[in-house]
Amino acid sequence: MNKEQYRHVSKSRLRIEAHEKVSGRATYAFDMEMPGMLYAKCLHSPHAHAEIVAIDTSAAKALPGVKAVLTGEDIPYLVGLYMVDKRILARGKVRYQGEAVVAVAAVDEETAERALTLIRVEYKLLPSVSTIDEALAGKILVHEDINELEYIQGVFFPQPDSNIASWNKTSKGNMNQGFAEAELIVDPSHI
Amino acid sequence: MCEKHSAAEKCFSYTDSGLPRVQLICVVNDEPVIARIDPTMTLLTFLRKELSLFGTKEGCGEGECGACTIIMNGDAINSCIVLALEAQGAVITTVEGLSREGKLSILQQEFINHDALQCGFCTPGMLMSARALLNRNPNPDEEAIKEAIAGNFCRCTGYTPIISAISSAAKLEREERQQ
Numbered sequence: 001m002n003k004e005q006y007r008h009v010s011k012s013r014l015r016i017e018a019h020e021k022v023s024g025r026a027t028y029a030f031d032m033e034m035p036g037m038l039y040a041k042c043l044h045s046p047h048a049h050a051e052i053v054a055i056d057t058s059a060a061k062a063l064p065g066v067k068a069v070l071t072g073e074d075i076p077y078l079v080g081l082y083m084v085d086k087r088i089l090a091r092g093k094v095r096y097q098g099e100a101v102v103a104v105a106a107v108d109e110e111t112a113e114r115a116l117t118l119i120r121v122e123y124k125l126l127p128s129v130s131t132i133d134e135a136l137a138g139k140i141l142v143h144e145d146i147n148e149l150e151y152i153q154g155v156f157f158p159q160p161d162s163n164i165a166s167w168n169k170t171s172k173g174n175m176n177q178g179f180a181e182a183e184l185i186v187d188p189s190h191i
Numbered sequence: 192m193c194e195k196h197s198a199a200e201k202c203f204s205y206t207d208s209g210l211p212r213v214q215l216i217c218v219v220n221d222e223p224v225i226a227r228i229d230p231t232m233t234l235l236t237f238l239r240k241e242l243s244l245f246g247t248k249e250g251c252g253e254g255e256c257g258a259c260t261i262i263m264n265g266d267a268i269n270s271c272i273v274l275a276l277e278a279q280g281a282v283i284t285t286v287e288g289l290s291r292e293g294k295l296s297i298l299q300q301e302f303i304n305h306d307a308l309q310c311g312f313c314t315p316g317m318l319m320s321a322r323a324l325l326n327r328n329p330n331p332d333e334e335a336i337k338e339a340i341a342g343n344f345c346r347c348t349g350y351t352p353i354i355s356a357i358s359s360a361a362k363l364e365r366e367e368r369q370q
Contacts, residue, residue, distance in 0.1 A: 022318065030248065031245045
C-alpha cells in the first residue's frame with residue numbers, strides 16, 4: 001500500500017481545537033447558561049454505613065427559588081451495568097461516606113447550596129466495613145440484598161451472602177515458579 | 192448558550208450575601224479594574240461573573256485540583272479559595288492575559304505542539320502554574336516543573352507531555368531572550 005495516497009494516515013496532526021483551549025476561549029458546560037436553567041446540588045452522607053431514619057426536606061422545599069427536592073423515596077429503583085445494584089439517591093440506608101442522599105434543584109447555585117443546609121437527615125449508625133479483610137470476612141454486608149440483585153449471568157459472578165460483587169478466576173502460567181524466579185517482590189498489602 | 196452570554200453581558204446569576212458592597216481596585220491582565228463587590232465573593236467568581244473572564248475554571252471549588260489557578264502578585268494561587276477582596280491592589284494575570292493581540296505565547300504554542308491537552312479543562316490552570324514558574328525560574332529542571340504543577344490535576348492527557356511542553360517553552364523563551 002502506498003502511504004503517499006493518504007492525506008492523514010501516518011502524519012502528525014495538531015489538535016484542531018487546541019488554540020481555543022490554550023487561550024481560555026473554549027466553552028464548557030460549566031461556562032454555559034441556558035434560558036430557564038436550574039442548578040442542582042446534592043447532600044451527601046457523612047457516614048460510611050447508616051440507616052436513614054428520617055429526612056426532613058420541608059424547609060428546603062419552602063425556600064424561595066427552590067424548584068425541586070428529591071430523595072431516594074422518589075427514585076425507588078436500582079441502576080447498574082453488569083449488576084443492577086446502585087441507587088441514584090440513597091434509600092433506606094447509606095452505604096458509603098459521600099453517597100448522595102438528597103438532590104436539590106434551584107434557580108442558582110447559592111440557593112441550591114443554602115437549601116442543602118436546611119435539610120435534616122436522621123441517621124442510625126451501622127457497623128461499617130473499612131478494610132479489604134473486613135469486607136472478605138462478610139460479617140457486615142454492604143449490600144444485604146446481594147442474593148436478590150439482578151446481574152448479567154456468565155459475565156458477573158456475585159457470591160451469595162458476601163461482599164463479593166464478582167468472583168473471577170484466571171489461571172495462567174505458574175505463579176509459584178514466577179515468585180521463585182522474581183528479582184524483586186513487592187507486597188502492596190501495607191499501602 | 193443564552194444570547195446575553197454571547198454578547199458578553201453579565202447573565203450568570205449570583206446571590207448576594209446582602210452585606211454592604213466594598214470597593215475593589217486591582218489590575219487584571221494589564222487593565223485597571225475598579226468594582227463594588229459583595230465581600231463574600233471569591234476571586235474566581237469575581238473574574239468569571241463580574242469580568243466575564245471564563246477561561247479560569249472551577250473544578251473542585253476547594254483548592255485541591257488547580258483548575259482555577261491564576262497569577263496574583265507573581266504567585267500561582269487557587270482563585271477559588273481566595274476572596275476577591277484579598278486582591279485589593281494586586282496585579283493579576285489569567286489565561287486570557289497570556290496571549291498578546293490574539294497571538295499565542297510560546298508557552299501556549301508549546302502546549303499545542305506537545306499535545307499537552309485533551310479536554311483542556313485543566314489547561315488554563317496548568318498554563319498559569321507553568322507561567323509563574325518560568326517567571327521566577329527561566330531554566331527549570333524536570334523536578335522543578337513537576338513541583339510547580341503538583342497542585343494541578345490532569346485527568347486525561349497525563350503529565351508527561353505537559354512537562355515536555357513546559358520544558359520546551361522554557362528553552363525557546365531563553366533563546367528568544369538571547370536574540
